[in-house]
Amino acid sequence: MGSDYILTPEGREKLEQELHYLETEKRAEVGERIKVAREFGDISENSEYDxxxxxxxxxxxxxxxxNQILSEATIVDTPKKSNKVTVGAIVTVNMGGKERxxxxVGGAEADVAAGKISNESPVGAALLGHKKDDEVTAIGPTGREIKMTILKIEH
Known part of the structure; x- marks a missing residue:
């Protein structure tokens, strides 16, 4: 991945919350574990310390x-009035008779299990810029074609 991270405002907020948690609670918690482990004596054979x-x-x-993602990220505000698929859009497609x-989202936010696909993924890239009722074809990771019809676009 290049240094061009793309985040939605929600994605940025999630990362900022995670960062805050890590810098405050998690750092202190781990520091405490190290301190306690040191008190067990011989550090050389102390798996708790390791x-x-x-x-x-x-x-x-x-x-x-x-920190790097946040400093380099481009924050994309979802256009409220767009009839095209953009980063931040929620797209309902008919894929082989199933609604998906x-x-x-940008690559840094992608979470396939949660239905968040990267604008750089085959399906995400294929959908970008298309409108409702468009027939879209993406080439999947295995090289086979994935045909979709856009049913709905929400921003």
Whole structure:
């Protein structure tokens, strides 16, 4: 992923909340674990200390990652009056006879299980710029065509 992160205002808020939690509660909690583990004596064979240090490393890495995303992200405000699919839109499609609902988001926010697909994913990229009733074809990861008809676009 390049340095061009795209976030919706909700996505930015979620990251800011996670960052706040990590920088305050989680950092203190891990620091406390390290302090307690040190009191167990010999650090060299203290798995509790190692675990706490590893977790501290992961917490710090995630804090750095969120800070980077937030500093480089382009925040996209969802246009309220658009009849086209844009980042931030909630799109209902007919995909092989099944109704599927996707929210188009930037790559940093993508969460397929929650129906949030990246604007860079095959389906997300294919839907961008299309209108209701458009027939859209995406090429899936396996190389096969995914045909969809846009039923509804909400912003």
């Amino acid at each position: 675990d706490a240090k590893n977790e501290q490393g992961m917490v710090e890495a995630r804090i750095a990652e969120i 609902v996707f929210t188009i």
